[in-house]
Amino acid sequence: MYQDLIELRNITKIYGEGHAAVHALDHIDLRIRRGEFVAMMGPSGSGKSTCLNILGCLDSPTGGSYRFDDVQVESLSLDQRAALRRNFLGFIFQGFNLLNRTSALENVELPLIYRRMPVRKRRELALKALDDVGLAGWAEHTPGELSGGQQQRVAIARALVGHPKVLLADEPTGNLDSARSKEVMEMLSGFNRRDGVTIVMVTHEPDMAAYADRQIQFRDGVIEAVP
Amino acid sequence: MILWEIYLLAQRTILRNVLRSSLTMLGIVIGVGAVIVMVTLGSGTTAKVTQNISKLGTDILYVRPGLGSHGPGGLRIASKQFELADAEAIQNAIAGLQAVAPTTDSNRQAIVGSANRTTWVNGVTNAYFTALGWTLADGRWFSDAEQKAGKSVCLLGQTAQKELFGSTSPIGQALRLGKVSFKVVGTLQAKGASTFGQDQDDVIIIPLRTMQRRIAGKADVRNIVIAVAPGVSTQTVTADIERLMRVRRGIKPNQYDDFNVRDMKELIDTFTSTTMVMTALLSAVAGVSLLVGGIGIMNTMMVSVTERTREIGTRLAIGAMREEVLLQFLVEAVVLATFGGILGILLGLSASVVGAGLIGVPFIFKPGTVALAFFFSGAVGVAFGYLPAKKAAQLDPIEALRYE
Numbered sequence: 001m002y003q004d005l006i007e008l009r010n011i012t013k014i015y016g017e018g019h020a021a022v023h024a025l026d027h028i029d030l031r032i033r034r035g036e037f038v039a040m041m042g043p044s045g046s047g048k049s050t051c052l053n054i055l056g057c058l059d060s061p062t063g064g065s066y067r068f069d070d071v072q073v074e075s076l077s078l079d080q081r082a083a084l085r086r087n088f089l090g091f092i093f094q095g096f097n098l099l100n101r102t103s104a105l106e107n108v109e110l111p112l113i114y115r116r117m118p119v120r121k122r123r124e125l126a127l128k129a130l131d132d133v134g135l136a137g138w139a140e141h142t143p144g145e146l147s148g149g150q151q152q153r154v155a156i157a158r159a160l161v162g163h164p165k166v167l168l169a170d171e172p173t174g175n176l177d178s179a180r181s182k183e184v185m186e187m188l189s190g191f192n193r194r195d196g197v198t199i200v201m202v203t204h205e206p207d208m209a210a211y212a213d214r215q216i217q218f219r220d221g222v223i224e225a226v227p
Numbered sequence: 228m229i230l231w232e233i234y235l236l237a238q239r240t241i242l243r244n245v246l247r248s249s250l251t252m253l254g255i256v257i258g259v260g261a262v263i264v265m266v267t268l269g270s271g272t273t274a275k276v277t278q279n280i281s282k283l284g285t286d287i288l289y290v291r292p293g294l295g296s297h298g299p300g301g302l303r304i305a306s307k308q309f310e311l312a313d314a315e316a317i318q319n320a321i322a323g324l325q326a327v328a329p330t331t332d333s334n335r336q337a338i339v340g341s342a343n344r345t346t347w348v349n350g351v352t353n354a355y356f357t358a359l360g361w362t363l364a365d366g367r368w369f370s371d372a373e374q375k376a377g378k379s380v381c382l383l384g385q386t387a388q389k390e391l392f393g394s395t396s397p398i399g400q401a402l403r404l405g406k407v408s409f410k411v412v413g414t415l416q417a418k419g420a421s422t423f424g425q426d427q428d429d430v431i432i433i434p435l436r437t438m439q440r441r442i443a444g445k446a447d448v449r450n451i452v453i454a455v456a457p458g459v460s461t462q463t464v465t466a467d468i469e470r471l472m473r474v475r476r477g478i479k480p481n482q483y484d485d486f487n488v489r490d491m492k493e494l495i496d497t498f499t500s501t502t503m504v505m506t507a508l509l510s511a512v513a514g515v516s517l518l519v520g521g522i523g524i525m526n527t528m529m530v531s532v533t534e535r536t537r538e539i540g541t542r543l544a545i546g547a548m549r550e551e552v553l554l555q556f557l558v559e560a561v562v563l564a565t566f567g568g569i570l571g572i573l574l575g576l577s578a579s580v581v582g583a584g585l586i587g588v589p590f591i592f593k594p595g596t597v598a599l600a601f602f603f604s605g606a607v608g609v610a611f612g613y614l615p616a617k618k619a620a621q622l623d624p625i626e627a628l629r630y631e
């Protein structure tokens with residue numbers, strides 16, 4: 001077992017070709033330890049989301065190597081990457097991305113369905129996860145019947161229900177007011193401290209980044225030296 | 228994901244938008260319904276006609292003077308009539324015959340007291356009854372002596388009996404055809420309407436000789452009805468008769484027959500092939516509506532994929548395999564199509580029951596057709612659902628997640 005859970009080496013990501021080419025990531029090295037809470041900061045367009053998508057195996061880098069725990073991600077097929085996401089990663093998005101007209105419980109169960117978990121077991125786990133985010137009484141409510149903060153908590157429950165190794169969050173508080181944002185951040189940092197969930201979070205709000213153990217500054221596709 | 232889960236999901240998605248789903252299914256419903264109605268009513272009609280024709284006797288040949296299918300219409304006036312000797316020659320020369328019955332018929336006015344009715348009068352030999360399977364309702368057949376002597380006796384069909392005698396028993400009563408008075412010796416069991424709708428029971432049957440001597444006034448034989456023995460090919464017999472009659476009538480090799488031999492089986496075959504052509508044509512129409520239905524499903528699924536881009540992105544991010552997404556949309560299309568198929572089957576069967584009653588044919592339930600229709604609707608779902616499902620499965624998760 002490696003000491004660091006994640007290791008990016010010399011990662012580049014280029015969109016487009018020739019004159020129109022955009023170097024979204026320009027030779028990046030990054031290590032993230034087990035149980036660490038990392039915040040990715042930086043101005044808009046600096047490559048944070050691109051980096052997070054690569055970490056999340058949703059996108060492939062143009063060059064460089066990515067080790068996740070004991071696997072070299074670039075050697076994996078699309079389906080193997082999907083399996084890796086399914087088994088070891090959890091996602092939270094700025095726009096929540098819950099399924100419409102589907103109850104909170106069923107939204108939380110979704111990742112477990114893809115893991116082919118039996119109904120009773122996954123129901124039990126999903127209810128527990130909803131309880132953990134303080135939504136015990138809201139299982140049957142659909143996203144339309146929930147506030148933004150509640151929706152993001154459902155999304156957190158969905159991301160964590162399968163006990164992933166890493167939780168990846170792209171501006172999780174971007175659509176929330178400051179009180180709701182605080183709630184969500186308290187919750188995330190609680191999961192990080194209590195359960196040891198590794199978290200990588202993109203944000204451009206210093207208040208939110210303050211919850212993290214470490215802050216990484218992006219600028220024009222490179223990571224600035226940490227002060 | 229387990230198929231059952233995918234099915235439930237599809238069902239829920241479809242029921243969520245009932246109006247859209249119904250409209251999408253409509254093409255399939257109509258297509259499948261039309262197929263069911265056509266096949267059911269088609270086989271009902273075929274069954275009815277076949278049954279009617281077999282009532283006439285399937286192994287019956289009718290030999291008549293007149294040009295066959297070669298000439299311009301069946302001009303029997305132009306050609307020489309048969310005579311008794313022709314029937315005897317057939318009887319003696321051709322093997323495999325059960326009965327050879329020369330007949331001469333015409334329409335005549337029958338009078339009983341004040342009742343009168345123009346009806347079909349048929350002069351026959353006793354072989355006629357065997358050939359066509361007539362049975363007695365009451366009284367007796369003609370005796371050989373009556374046949375030979377040309378006695379004025381008659382048998383009545385049910386309709387003629389009812390019209391002329393009402394409810395009183397006609398046996399032993401008198402009946403007048405022109406100037407000749409006939410004694411009713413028996414009545415016949417009802418045969419019902421023929422395939423061509425004419426009432427076979429509206430008949431007065433008299434001995435052939437009586438017909439020739441006292442009614443027609445000439446020794447012509449207008450028809451020779453032949454019952455072929457079971458297991459003997461009617462085609463062979465037909466050919467034999469044609470050969471024999473050509474010789475007897477002195478037809479030269481380069482001339483057409485001036486008589487024709489009709490086979491009831493041929494009639495059934497002609498009818499069946501006509502209905503088959505009809506069925507094929509209408510099936511093509513049904514096929515087109517299935518095609519249109521399939522395109523409708525493809526269209527709706529395309530829209531659905533676009534609308535649910537974010538959902539697809541989310542599923543992919545959460546760890547769905549591309550095949551799982553493909554399967555989800557494919558199953559949805561198939562469920563949509565088979566729902567439509569089931570509706571179409573139910574609708575088609577109900578319409579067939581009603582339609583069969585209206586046109587007076589039996590309702591024949593064909594499980595094979597229903598199964599095939601169901602299978603076909605599913606196949607339409609697969610065929611037309613594949614493209615949208617493929618499109619869904621190939622979405623880029625990042626772009627899909629960002630889709631507004």
Ligand SMILES: Nc1ncnc2c1ncn2[C@@H]1O[C@H](COP(=O)(O)OP(=O)(O)O)[C@@H](O)[C@H]1O
Pocket residue numbers: 015016022023024042043044045046047048049050051
């Ligand atoms: N799919 C894409 N096609 C082309 N350019 C892209 C694409 N995604 C991101 N970029 C570009 O890459 C750079 C980094 O984007 P991103 O990682 O989204 O930045 P951030 O999340 O820090 O705002 C930006 O210049 C953006 O315009």
Ligand SMILES: [Mg+2]
Pocket residue numbers: 048049050
């Ligand atoms: Mg971003």
